[in-house]
Amino acid sequence: MRKLIINSLLSAGLAILFLAGVKPLQAHADNVIVCIDPGHGGEDQGASYSGYDEKDLDFKIATAMYEELSQYEGITVYMTRYGDDTLSLKQRAQIAAGYGAEFLYSIHINACDDHKMFGSEVWISAYGNHYAKGRSFGEIAENELESTVGVYSKGVKTKLSGNGKQDYYGIIRHARSNGVTGCIIEHCYMDNDHDIGYAFNDDILVQMGKADATSVAKYYGLKSTTLGKDYSGYKRAVYEAPKAPVRQDDTPPEYVNIELMEYNAAESTAKLHVWGKDSQTKIIYYNYSSDGGATWSPLHGWTAETEGYLTIPVSGPDVVIALYNRYCGGTESNHVILY
Numbered sequence: 001m002r003k004l005i006i007n008s009l010l011s012a013g014l015a016i017l018f019l020a021g022v023k024p025l026q027a028h029a030d031n032v033i034v035c036i037d038p039g040h041g042g043e044d045q046g047a048s049y050s051g052y053d054e055k056d057l058d059f060k061i062a063t064a065m066y067e068e069l070s071q072y073e074g075i076t077v078y079m080t081r082y083g084d085d086t087l088s089l090k091q092r093a094q095i096a097a098g099y100g101a102e103f104l105y106s107i108h109i110n111a112c113d114d115h116k117m118f119g120s121e122v123w124i125s126a127y128g129n130h131y132a133k134g135r136s137f138g139e140i141a142e143n144e145l146e147s148t149v150g151v152y153s154k155g156v157k158t159k160l161s162g163n164g165k166q167d168y169y170g171i172i173r174h175a176r177s178n179g180v181t182g183c184i185i186e187h188c189y190m191d192n193d194h195d196i197g198y199a200f201n202d203d204i205l206v207q208m209g210k211a212d213a214t215s216v217a218k219y220y221g222l223k224s225t226t227l228g229k230d231y232s233g234y235k236r237a238v239y240e241a242p243k244a245p246v247r248q249d250d251t252p253p254e255y256v257n258i259e260l261m262e263y264n265a266a267e268s269t270a271k272l273h274v275w276g277k278d279s280q281t282k283i284i285y286y287n288y289s290s291d292g293g294a295t296w297s298p299l300h301g302w303t304a305e306t307e308g309y310l311t312i313p314v315s316g317p318d319v320v321i322a323l324y325n326r327y328c329g330g331t332e333s334n335h336v337i338l339y
């Protein structure tokens, strides 16, 4: 029965490949098998912004990833969809399992209700070996996107559902129940000025797909004669499978403090010494207000570990800063009064 399902899935995949004019590689016994999942598709357009549908952007990244990764030796690459098909999350996981894939990479571009966030993030399973492998891959992928494309890294994250008993994201949950390690790569935000230059640029989307392919090649230590790349000596981080699921950080940074270093009235700027702490997750964003918290600046990347110095433009006397962690929990600082 299982074999039959695999065969019919394979032939369905082959039929689609044939129609799309894409030639699949032959699987070898010693091959790694992976599956790329272009997010959304068909009736599900994903996020929409400024006339763009996420499903189309996801497909461009995924296709570039597929084409690049297929040129490495020792790996067979499939996609969950080769056209604009409507698929449930469960079907995607079943397709990956049917191909015998070890990893399922679900390719997405982000958006959020308040349009404030920017950057890339990788979501992984909170459980056991799926967590260990997901984290190792996710860290490579985040690093690769940041170093080659320049996207701000929000990090590798887990998220459990409300009852805390399973992975929150369906594609990761269904992958796990099918014995596949699933992850979601959110490449950038399509609804924030900081990232629109990435999301709506076809060349950048291709670069992102190639960066993802390089991450997989690094993770598995692959080489490609065609591409002239050899990652067989690459040492990836290896993590132990956690005994308990790795929970998300539900709490904001513990504290944020600011101290005025200098107020420049002529230039309307304030230099601040800022320090804050979140012992669970990294702090990744800051913003500021000079009207006592009534209005706030856009978010900026916070790259200092625990403390740093900021020079901010001010339009009022009452200055307050907020720092946000990877899960966007934010904490406001004390206020300093400039004049």
Ligand SMILES: [Zn+2]
Pocket (backbone or CB within 6 Å): 039, 040, 046, 047, 054, 108, 109, 110
């Ligand atoms: Zn999406």
